[in-house]
Amino acid sequence: MKNLKGACIFGQSGGPTSVINASAAGVFTQALKEEYITAVYGAAHGIKGILDEDFYDMSKEDTKQFELLKTTPSSALGSVRYKLKNPDVDDTDYRRILEVFKKYNIRYFFYNGGNDSMDTTNKISKFLQKSGYECNVIGVPKTIDNDLFGTDHCPGYGSASRYVATTLMEIYQDAYVYDTPMITVVEIMGRNAGWLTASAALASYKGSGPDLIYLPEVPFTIEKFLSDVRKIFKKTGKVIVAFSEGCKDADGTYIAEMGAELTKDAFGHAQLGGAAAVLAKKAKEEFGCKVRGIEFSLMQRCGAHIASKTDVDEAFATGQKAVKAAVSGITDHMVAFERETVDGNYKCNLKLVNLSLSANTEKTVPAEWINEEGNFVTDEFIKYALPLIQGDSHPPYVDGLPYFAKLKKVQAGKNK
Amino acid sequence: MKNLKGACIFGQSGGPTSVINASAAGVFTQALKEEYITAVYGAAHGIKGILDEDFYDMSKEDTKQFELLKTTPSSALGSVRYKLKNPDVDDTDYRRILEVFKKYNIRYFFYNGGNDSMDTTNKISKFLQKSGYECNVIGVPKTIDNDLFGTDHCPGYGSASRYVATTLMEIYQDAYVYDTPMITVVEIMGRNAGWLTASAALASYKGSGPDLIYLPEVPFTIEKFLSDVRKIFKKTGKVIVAFSEGCKDADGTYIAEMGAELTKDAFGHAQLGGAAAVLAKKAKEEFGCKVRGIEFSLMQRCGAHIASKTDVDEAFATGQKAVKAAVSGITDHMVAFERETVDGNYKCNLKLVNLSLSANTEKTVPAEWINEEGNFVTDEFIKYALPLIQGDSHPPYVDGLPYFAKLKKVQAGKNK
Numbered sequence: 001m002k003n004l005k006g007a008c009i010f011g012q013s014g015g016p017t018s019v020i021n022a023s024a025a026g027v028f029t030q031a032l033k034e035e036y037i038t039a040v041y042g043a044a045h046g047i048k049g050i051l052d053e054d055f056y057d058m059s060k061e062d063t064k065q066f067e068l069l070k071t072t073p074s075s076a077l078g079s080v081r082y083k084l085k086n087p088d089v090d091d092t093d094y095r096r097i098l099e100v101f102k103k104y105n106i107r108y109f110f111y112n113g114g115n116d117s118m119d120t121t122n123k124i125s126k127f128l129q130k131s132g133y134e135c136n137v138i139g140v141p142k143t144i145d146n147d148l149f150g151t152d153h154c155p156g157y158g159s160a161s162r163y164v165a166t167t168l169m170e171i172y173q174d175a176y177v178y179d180t181p182m183i184t185v186v187e188i189m190g191r192n193a194g195w196l197t198a199s200a201a202l203a204s205y206k207g208s209g210p211d212l213i214y215l216p217e218v219p220f221t222i223e224k225f226l227s228d229v230r231k232i233f234k235k236t237g238k239v240i241v242a243f244s245e246g247c248k249d250a251d252g253t254y255i256a257e258m259g260a261e262l263t264k265d266a267f268g269h270a271q272l273g274g275a276a277a278v279l280a281k282k283a284k285e286e287f288g289c290k291v292r293g294i295e296f297s298l299m300q301r302c303g304a305h306i307a308s309k310t311d312v313d314e315a316f317a318t319g320q321k322a323v324k325a326a327v328s329g330i331t332d333h334m335v336a337f338e339r340e341t342v343d344g345n346y347k348c349n350l351k352l353v354n355l356s357l358s359a360n361t362e363k364t365v366p367a368e369w370i371n372e373e374g375n376f377v378t379d380e381f382i383k384y385a386l387p388l389i390q391g392d393s394h395p396p397y398v399d400g401l402p403y404f405a406k407l408k409k410v411q412a413g414k415n416k
Numbered sequence: 417m418k419n420l421k422g423a424c425i426f427g428q429s430g431g432p433t434s435v436i437n438a439s440a441a442g443v444f445t446q447a448l449k450e451e452y453i454t455a456v457y458g459a460a461h462g463i464k465g466i467l468d469e470d471f472y473d474m475s476k477e478d479t480k481q482f483e484l485l486k487t488t489p490s491s492a493l494g495s496v497r498y499k500l501k502n503p504d505v506d507d508t509d510y511r512r513i514l515e516v517f518k519k520y521n522i523r524y525f526f527y528n529g530g531n532d533s534m535d536t537t538n539k540i541s542k543f544l545q546k547s548g549y550e551c552n553v554i555g556v557p558k559t560i561d562n563d564l565f566g567t568d569h570c571p572g573y574g575s576a577s578r579y580v581a582t583t584l585m586e587i588y589q590d591a592y593v594y595d596t597p598m599i600t601v602v603e604i605m606g607r608n609a610g611w612l613t614a615s616a617a618l619a620s621y622k623g624s625g626p627d628l629i630y631l632p633e634v635p636f637t638i639e640k641f642l643s644d645v646r647k648i649f650k651k652t653g654k655v656i657v658a659f660s661e662g663c664k665d666a667d668g669t670y671i672a673e674m675g676a677e678l679t680k681d682a683f684g685h686a687q688l689g690g691a692a693a694v695l696a697k698k699a700k701e702e703f704g705c706k707v708r709g710i711e712f713s714l715m716q717r718c719g720a721h722i723a724s725k726t727d728v729d730e731a732f733a734t735g736q737k738a739v740k741a742a743v744s745g746i747t748d749h750m751v752a753f754e755r756e757t758v759d760g761n762y763k764c765n766l767k768l769v770n771l772s773l774s775a776n777t778e779k780t781v782p783a784e785w786i787n788e789e790g791n792f793v794t795d796e797f798i799k800y801a802l803p804l805i806q807g808d809s810h811p812p813y814v815d816g817l818p819y820f821a822k823l824k825k826v827q828a829g830k831n832k
Binding site for chain 1: 460495
């Protein structure tokens with residue numbers, strides 16, 4: 001569907017990252033340059049903004065703000081966790097989306113998110129096709145979990161990794177300060193894939209990181225955990241453990257479930273967290289020494305002050321690429337990364353993968369990158385992750401504090 | 417006691433900070449220049465290293481490492497929480513210290529720490545005087561709690577403040593991302609003084625910080641907390657709360673005590689933490705919405721990657737000043753800061769205060785800097801704190817990760 005003339009709309013979806021706004025900046029700056037794009041809309045709270053006709057005219061923004069978006073964490077337009085129904089069962093939302101797209105002559109749809117969001121994008125794309133409405137749909141990947149299928153890695157992952165590795169290196173310095181036994185257990189995000197938790201190994205690679213790393217890819221038992229800890233504790237009296245909030249036993253019971261009631265999000269996924277306290281309690285009972293449970297909580301996904309420049313630049317590029325691809329007539333795809341090694345140096349090429357492929361398929365850490373004991377990762381992982389955390393990107397500082405983008409958000413939807 | 421010729425020893429004590437090593441660098445670089453100082457020792461784990469004759473010859477270190485110490489968090493020599501007995505009851509430790517000082521002709525003693533450490537320094541100083549042993553003793557202040565008496569502020573506080581304010585600004589971005597109600601409660605360190613928690617107001621001053629701030633200076637009740645939250649929740653559906661781990665009710669019961677057993681450190685102080693979970697649970701029960709409890713845990717005191725340059729420079733200067741003062745014949749004092757405003761600009765002058773004054777006297781946030789409702793701080797606090805977080809100091813990055821000092825630690829104590 002080449003030479004489609006019409007408006008474009010961009011939405012942000014799912015849990016925010018440090019660089020989701022960098023992708024937005026990439027989309028907006030590119031879209032505003034394209035002659036076939038007649039209007040550039042930013043949806044408030046993703047798909048919900050489209051359903052509610054709640055979106056902004058991005059041409060009204062100061063372009064300086066797009067530059068600031070590159071270093072502003074979280075989601076400037078607002079995000080959403082909204083699950084579209086199976087259109088074969090209930091196509092109400094899809095018909096509403098079509099109605100809105102027709103009303104505003106929206107011919108380009110860009111959606112930024114992870115697995116669930118790519119599923120949403122895919123379903124909308126297929127419905128529009130079936131309806132015979134010409135609209136080029138491109139997914140823009142994003143997730144600190146790094147679990148999207150069909151791409152070498154995901155925007156957002158590098159920055160979260162850099163947060164995890166840097167903070168663990170600092171915690172290591174702190175944990176070794178007293179001449180007394182101590183166990184530190186650090187909980188890192190990642191529902192079903194251990195990519196982010198594995199980043200803890202980057203700190204160990206630098207000589208000051210955790211002794212043990214547990215990923216959701218390996219069934220977790222408290223007994224094995226205590227036995228692993230005991231071996232190190234006996235030798236040094238100091239143990240640092242990094243583990244994923246997604247770790248579960250062979251029956252699928254999360255560590256966190258052993259200690260607290262879980263709430264569920266709109267996709268039915270358990271809202272995790274609290275597992276650090278559970279493991280800390282077990283370790284305290286077993287070893288009787290000082291034990292500290294630490295959660296990286298929201299900080300790991302919004303720590304823009306320690307973002308990876310590589311990640312920020314790549315996130316921006318995915319936004320640009322999505323627009324260029326759509327305008328060139330491509331639809332029904334997601335922007336993805338392909339790694340190339342040139343003279344031993346990392347190079348990241350952009351490519352496009354079919355939306356159906358990336359939607360809802362989770363990419364986990366390869367079994368061969370996890371050690372035999374199931375409590376650490378191999379050097380292959382270090383080779384993979386290290387290039388992704390390179391370069392220092394932080395917001396401009398004013399009065400010693402970050403200066404974030406502030407959009408005007410001029411309403412363009414008629415409903416508001 | 418001018419023109420004393422002999423060795424000097426420096427020790428680090430209490431909870432580490434991002435800049436305690438910067439003070440060490442100040443002491444070492446200055447001491448190595450002084451002709452009256454014949455040897456420069458660094459005690460392993462503070463006073464414990466002196467008792468055990470476990471200390472390092474700092475002249476054997478590469479001076480490049482002293483430069484790296486400025487941006488290396490935590491305590492490079494190792495710290496300690498060891499309470500000296502009242503010398504009138506049991507002077508064993510004091511006699512041992514005197515013995516070690518005599519053995520190595522230690523004539524200069526520098527001790528870096530907070531209230532408890534200044535008490536230790538004071539007791540040693542007085543014992544040495546009483547024993548007729550000539551030794552110039554100078555305390556070097558340090559605490560993220562900022563509660564040392566006799567000084568405008570303390571090294572370590574500015575960097576921890578910058579971590580708290582920056583991270584809260586990021587969390588604010590994240591917490592506002594969904595169009596659904598949410599309450600976020602953030603627990604910040606500070607046992608009896610709310611200085612660090614008050615720093616959360618710097619984020620609010622920048623337009624993206626907490627709505628409510630609770631300090632230990634004001635008796636805390638769950639009822640008042642819930643009523644404060646309700647007022648904001650009704651209006652916006654979003655509430656961010658910053659509160660001190662040291663908050664307690666009128667009877668002295670800590671919030672954390674309402675939820676978990678507390679362990680105590682060597683000084684008999686309760687090891688706090690876990691209060692965020694208690695408040696999050698209460699808020700969840702009351703409002704039924706999504707609630708997130710976050711602890712800044714160790715990160716707030718070791719986040720050297722976001723340290724304040726002002727703080728790092730001042731910490732270094734206190735170390736230098738301690739040495740210069742001691743060599744000039746001064747003893748029994750602590751280095752302190754005096755603020756001067758020159759043409760509207762912040763200027764920090766160094767001074768000396770009597771050790772007896774600063775030991776064990778806690779400086780809390782003035783009542784007039786806390787609002788009438790007891791749930792926020794006034795602009796006076798902003799004026800006070802803002803100059804302390806200025807300037808960006810981070811470790812050199814290698815492979816995208818911090819590069820920390822690594823001391824050789826050549827043993828100089830005969831016991832090892």
